[in-house]
Amino acid sequence: MTTKSSYDKNKVILLVYDGLGDRPSMNGKTPLQAANTPYMDEISEEGINGLMDVISPGIVPGSDTAHLSILGYDPYKYYPGRGVFEALGADMELDKGDVAFRANFATVDEKMKVIDRRAGRKGSKELAETLNGLEIEGIKIFLKNTTEHRCAVVMKGENLSRYVSDVDTHEAGGIVKECKPLKEGEDEKKTATITNEFVRMSYEILNEHPVNEERRRRGEPPANIILLRGAGSYEKVLSMKEKFGFSAACIAGASLYKGVAKYIGMDVIPVEGATGKADTNLNNKAETALHALEKHDFVFVHVKGTDNNGHDGDFEGKKEMISRIDKELVARIKDADAYIAITADHSTPVSIKRHSSDPVPVVIKGEGVRKDEVNKFDEVSVASGALGRIRGIDLVPILSDFMGYYTMYGT
Numbered sequence: 001m002t003t004k005s006s007y008d009k010n011k012v013i014l015l016v017y018d019g020l021g022d023r024p025s026m027n028g029k030t031p032l033q034a035a036n037t038p039y040m041d042e043i044s045e046e047g048i049n050g051l052m053d054v055i056s057p058g059i060v061p062g063s064d065t066a067h068l069s070i071l072g073y074d075p076y077k078y079y080p081g082r083g084v085f086e087a088l089g090a091d092m093e094l095d096k097g098d099v100a101f102r103a104n105f106a107t108v109d110e111k112m113k114v115i116d117r118r119a120g121r122k123g124s125k126e127l128a129e130t131l132n133g134l135e136i137e138g139i140k141i142f143l144k145n146t147t148e149h150r151c152a153v154v155m156k157g158e159n160l161s162r163y164v165s166d167v168d169t170h171e172a173g174g175i176v177k178e179c180k181p182l183k184e185g186e187d188e189k190k191t192a193t194i195t196n197e198f199v200r201m202s203y204e205i206l207n208e209h210p211v212n213e214e215r216r217r218r219g220e221p222p223a224n225i226i227l228l229r230g231a232g233s234y235e236k237v238l239s240m241k242e243k244f245g246f247s248a249a250c251i252a253g254a255s256l257y258k259g260v261a262k263y264i265g266m267d268v269i270p271v272e273g274a275t276g277k278a279d280t281n282l283n284n285k286a287e288t289a290l291h292a293l294e295k296h297d298f299v300f301v302h303v304k305g306t307d308n309n310g311h312d313g314d315f316e317g318k319k320e321m322i323s324r325i326d327k328e329l330v331a332r333i334k335d336a337d338a339y340i341a342i343t344a345d346h347s348t349p350v351s352i353k354r355h356s357s358d359p360v361p362v363v364i365k366g367e368g369v370r371k372d373e374v375n376k377f378d379e380v381s382v383a384s385g386a387l388g389r390i391r392g393i394d395l396v397p398i399l400s401d402f403m404g405y406y407t408m409y410g411t
C-alpha cells in the first residue's frame with residue numbers, strides 16, 4: 001500500500017441523476033428505494049451519506065439553477081437566465097451584453113392562435129438558416145436549430161436587456177403573446193420591440209417558405225413562426241479553475257447541461273450516443289468519464305432520463321432507469337482512482353410530475369471520509385448518515401477539501 005503525500009491532489013467524479021429524488025408512492029417506496037442498485041449501495045456503505053437541499057429548504061429548483069448550485073456557484077448571484085445556457089450548449093458565440101433566448105418553431109393560424117407549439121421536427125435546420133443573421137434596428141439576430149423544433153436565438157448589439165417577457169404561450173390554443181419589458185427602462189423597451197418585430201418577421205418569412213409549402217402539400221401543419229422565451233444575458237464569470245483551482249470536465253447529453261458547464265469554464269467532452277434521453281449510451285458515458293479523469297481533476301457526469309420519467313409520472317420507468325444506470329454506469333466508475341460523489345439536482349416525484357423541494361440523497365466515497373452506518377443509497381436511508389443535511393452550494397467546497405484544493409479561513 002502506498003501512502004499519498006499531503007501534497008498530492010485528488011480527483012473527483014461527480015455523478016448527477018437529474019430529478020432522482022422522489023416521494024413514496026408504489027407500496028410506500030420511492031423509485032430509488034424500489035430499484036436494484038447494488039453498486040450505489042456499495043458506495044453508500046463505504047462512504048459518508050446525507051441529504052442535500054439543492055438551493056435551500058422549500059425552494060423548488062429548476063435544472064439550470066440547481067446545477068449552478070451543485071457546481072459551486074450561488075444561483076442567486078450567477079444565474080444569467082436560461083437562454084444563455086441554451087445558446088452556449090448549442091455552441092453559439094456569446095459576448096458580454098448579448099441577450100439569448102430558447103425558442104421553438106410553432107404553427108399559428110392567421111389570427112396568431114397557436115395550433116401546435118412543437119412544429120417542424122423535419123426541415124427545422126433549413127428554416128433556422130433562413131432567419132439566421134436578420135438585422136433589426138442595428139441588432140443582429142442569430143439562430144441555431146438544436147434538436148427537432150428547438151432553437152437558440154442570440155441578439156447582438158448595444159443596450160439589450162434580459163428583462164423581457166416570453167412570447168411563447170406555453171400551451172396550444174392561446175394567442176402569441178406580445179413581448180413586454182419587465183422593468184422600467186429604455187433597454188428593456190428596445191429589446192421587447194426588437195423581439196416582437198423578429199417574431200412578426202419570422203411569420204412573414206416562414207409562412208411562405210418552400211419547406212412549409214411542402215408540408216402543406218403533405219397535409220402537415222406548417223412551422224410558420226418562432227416563439228421565444230427564457231431571455232438571458234451573457235457575462236463572463238470566473239471558471240471553476242479560477243474559483244476552486246482545479247480543472248473540470250462535463251459529460252452530458254442534453255444541451256442545457258453542456259451550456260451550464262461552458263458558462264463556468266468546464267471542458268465539455270463529447271460522448272458518442274449520449275442523447276439526454278432514456279436511450280442514452282451509459283457505457284460510453286462511463287468510459288468517457290474514466291478517460292476524462294486522466295486530464296481533468298473534476299469530472300461531472302450528468303444523466304437526464306430519471307427526470308423525464310418523473311415528469312411522465314412513470315414509476316416503473318424511473319425505477320428501471322435507475323437500475324440501468326447502476327449497472328451500466330456506476331459499476332464501471334465506482335473503483336476509479338478518485339472520490340466518487342453521487343447526488344441529484346432536485347426531486348421530480350412521479351406522483352406530482354414536477355420538480356419539488358424535497359431534499360436529495362448525496363454520498364461521497366474516498367480516502368478519509370467518515371464512513372457511516374448507511375448501506376443503502378436512497379432518500380430515507382441516507383438521512384441518518386454522517387454528512388447530515390447540506391446545501392447544494394456546500395458540495396463543491398466539501399469535495400475541494402478532500403481533493404486538496406481547500407480554502408482556509410483564518411490561520
Ligand code: ZN
Pocket residue numbers: 018019062063064066307345346
Ligand atoms: Zn433537473
Ligand code: ZN
Pocket residue numbers: 019063307308311348355
Ligand atoms: Zn425536469
